[in-house]
Amino acid sequence: MPTPLNILVVDDDPTTLQLLHESLAGEGHAVTTSTSGEEALKLGHEQAFDVVISDIKMGLGVSGLDVLKSFRQINPQADVILMTAFGSMETAIEAVKAGAYDYISKPFRLEEILLMLERLVERQRLQSENINLRHQLEERFSLSSIVGRSPQMVEVFKKIGYVADSRSTVLITGESGTGKELVAKAIHYNSGRASKKFLAINCGALTESLLESELFGHVRGAFTGAMTNKKGIFEAAEGGTVFLDEVSEMSTALQVKLLRVLDEQEVRPVGGSNSIHFDVRIIAASNKDLQETVEQGKFRHDLLYRLNVINIHLPPLRERRDDIPLLIGHFLKKFSQPSSSPLTLADDALDVLTHYSWPGNVRELENTIESSVALTRTGVITAKELPARLREQPSTAPTENIFSDMPSLDELERRYLLRALEAAGNNKSRAAEILGVNRKTLYRMAERYGIKI
Numbered sequence: 350m351p352t353p354l355n356i357l358v359v360d361d362d363p364t365t366l367q368l369l370h371e372s373l374a375g376e377g378h379a380v381t382t383s384t385s386g387e388e389a390l391k392l393g394h395e396q397a398f399d400v401v402i403s404d405i406k407m408g409l410g411v412s413g414l415d416v417l418k419s420f421r422q423i424n425p426q427a428d429v430i431l432m433t434a435f436g437s438m439e440t441a442i443e444a445v446k447a448g449a450y451d452y453i454s455k456p457f458r459l460e461e462i463l464l465m466l467e468r469l470v471e472r473q474r475l476q477s478e479n480i481n482l483r484h485q486l487e488e489r490f491s492l493s494s495i496v497g498r499s500p501q502m503v504e505v506f507k508k509i510g511y512v513a514d515s516r517s518t519v520l521i522t523g524e525s526g527t528g529k530e531l532v533a534k535a536i537h538y539n540s541g542r543a544s545k546k547f548l549a550i551n552c553g554a555l556t557e558s559l560l561e562s563e564l565f566g567h568v569r570g571a572f573t574g575a576m577t578n579k580k581g582i583f584e585a586a587e588g589g590t591v592f593l594d595e596v597s598e599m600s601t602a603l604q605v606k607l608l609r610v611l612d613e614q615e616v617r618p619v620g621g622s623n624s625i626h627f628d629v630r631i632i633a634a635s636n637k638d639l640q641e642t643v644e645q646g647k648f649r650h651d652l653l654y655r656l657n658v659i660n661i662h663l664p665p666l667r668e669r670r671d672d673i674p675l676l677i678g679h680f681l682k683k684f685s686q687p688s689s690s691p692l693t694l695a696d697d698a699l700d701v702l703t704h705y706s707w708p709g710n711v712r713e714l715e716n717t718i719e720s721s722v723a724l725t726r727t728g729v730i731t732a733k734e735l736p737a738r739l740r741e742q743p744s745t746a747p748t749e750n751i752f753s754d755m756p757s758l759d760e761l762e763r764r765y766l767l768r769a770l771e772a773a774g775n776n777k778s779r780a781a782e783i784l785g786v787n788r789k790t791l792y793r794m795a796e797r798y799g800i801k802i
């Protein structure tokens with residue numbers, strides 16, 4: 350049984366109206382019908398609909414596009430599907446641009462509209478799940494600094510919520526610049542340890558002996574230059590969280606020591622004779638594939654096992670392009686002068702930014718926005734203000750396997766569409782041929798995934 354929706358159907362043609370009424374009600378939905386745009390707007394003021402299905406052309410008065418625009422104001426949670434006459438692609442594209450969820454050409458088969466509704470329910474569910482999760486997390490600590498709405502990031506938000514209050518060790522993996530440290534902080538600040546310290550140590554940035562004394566501490570006189578006792582990070586973060594960044598860079602000798610310390614929850618400072626008990630939550634991060642480093646003999650299997658109790662993987666930005674526009678908005682706000690009016694992005698710049706492969710991930714995007722904000726004189730960032738390398742690089746590396754990270758079917762479809770367009774040199778007919786669909790379907794797919802073709 351599909352999720353019941355409150356649907357408003359608007360059409361001046363009574364046959365279509367009756368047909369849709371009967372079949373949608375037969376599926377268990379609550380259906381209201383209206384024979385004019387004017388009446389639909391009146392109904393919109395009185396009730397909250399989940400979906401509005403409206404004909405685009407209805408006599409002289411209020412058109413489907415007007416209904417769409419008004420519902421964005423009066424019933425913003427409603428998704429609007431417009432029914433267009435066959436072949437009026439222009440209006441259809443205009444409809445989607447004006448914020449329609451989708452459009453369907455008359456005549457259509459009933460299954461088409463039912464399928465559309467199924468997708469829509471799934472999207473509404475994801476959106477509200479995302480909003481709820483964000484609210485839950487934000488209530489406890491402002492997480493608005495982590496931006497994302499792709500299904501992959503929704504999963505990450507969920508995991509942060511699940512693991513925050515446990516004591517389990519978390520291993521955060523992902524390429525450089527994907528937000529590992531941000532997620533580590535989010536876990537800490539959403540946990541019961543939030544009022545205690547979050548201390549980070551970069552295991553790749555220190556020499557072995559320095560790292561050892563930073564981790565475990567030392568006693569006065571333990572080595573030349575050890576003038577005083579020094580607390581190690583586990584002791585210093587008592588009650589809080591220790592973030593072991595770039596954990597794969599640690600020497601194997603230190604790995605052995607770290608494993609013992611973690612197992613015993615006791616640390617003995619260098620040169621000292623007493624062990625000190627500590628209570629901290631451990632979060633580790635690596636931008637390397639640790640399984641691979643284990644196989645190469647560079648990382649201890651037992652330590653990986655100990656750290657990887659819960660894994661949070663941050664996918665590279667190129668695999669969650671839905672997040673790019675949102676991140677751009679976030680960084681534009683961050684880098685704009687509070688006194689001046691907010692900066693905007695020209696269409697050509699948005700196009701370049703959403704198609705680039707972002708090898709440096711979110712950090713690279715952040716730096717790019719920061720520098721273009723500094724360069725623009727007009728308040729509108731155009732493609733010209735963006736670094737040239739962004740325009741030169743193809744969107745996906747040819748060897749990149751589009752399904753290696755096990756994406757959802759929707760995401761796979763989006764990537765394959767991009768790949769086909771690329772292979773076809775952006776020739777629409779050729780791309781449609783590769784995909785085995787007609788051009789109309791190709792346009793619809795592109796619209797659905799926000800891909801400009």
Ligand SMILES: Nc1ncnc2c1ncn2[C@@H]1O[C@H](COP(=O)(O)OP(=O)(O)OP(=O)(O)O)[C@@H](O)[C@H]1O
Nearest residue numbers: 494495496524525526527528529530531636711712
């Ligand atoms: N989802 C996000 N929303 C907002 N900002 C983000 C997001 N992800 C990353 N950033 C920003 O991008 C920059 C890099 O993030 P972070 O330092 O957490 O990455 P990292 O994975 O730890 O990188 P590295 O492996 O190079 O240390 C930071 O300035 C961070 O605030």
Ligand SMILES: [Mg+2]
Nearest residue numbers: 526529530594
């Ligand atoms: Mg980092």
